[in-house]
Amino acid sequence: MATENPHRGYRRIAGELACAGRPVGASTVWAILKRAGIDPAPRLSGPTWAQFPRSQASGILAVDSFHVDTVLLRRLHCMVVMEISTRRVHLLGVTAHPTGSWAVQQARELAMALERLRRPSQVSDPGTEGQCAVNASSTGSIRPECP
Known part of the structure; x- marks a missing residue:
């Protein structure tokens, strides 16, 4: 999953596995990805969820x-x-x-x-x-x- 879509983080992969009926902890997914040499998903350039409403x-x-x-x-x-x-x-x-x-x-x-x-x-006209x-x-x- 991580190699197919490099923007998926370990939490999202753990959530996908839980939806598929295989609940795995996020820290376990992180450890497996680290052991396989796959870096964590890059941080998106946009604002965080806390910054977005502001x-x-x-x-x-x-x-x-x-x-x-x-x-x-x-x-x-x-x-x-x-x-x-x-x-x-x-x-x-x-x-x-x-x-x-x-x-x-x-x-x-x-x-x-x-x-x-x-x-x-500007003055709004009736048009x-x-x-x-x-x-x-x-x-x-x-x-x-x-x-």
């Missing part, structure tokens, strides 16, 4: 919805978005009766606000350039699509 944080948004009960016993539903890099929370909208179209509209407004932030010097469309699938997931 390097991508500027482009990640977290969206959540929750409800608040008021003093007058009314229930209001809120939708918020958090910028992961700065940990700023922005209120997208509040309504007493949330619907799918309301959620799509909030996502549309978020996409347009993000587009304005990305290109602050197709600079506009974002929001697709709501049957599963309820909302995904902004920008050209």
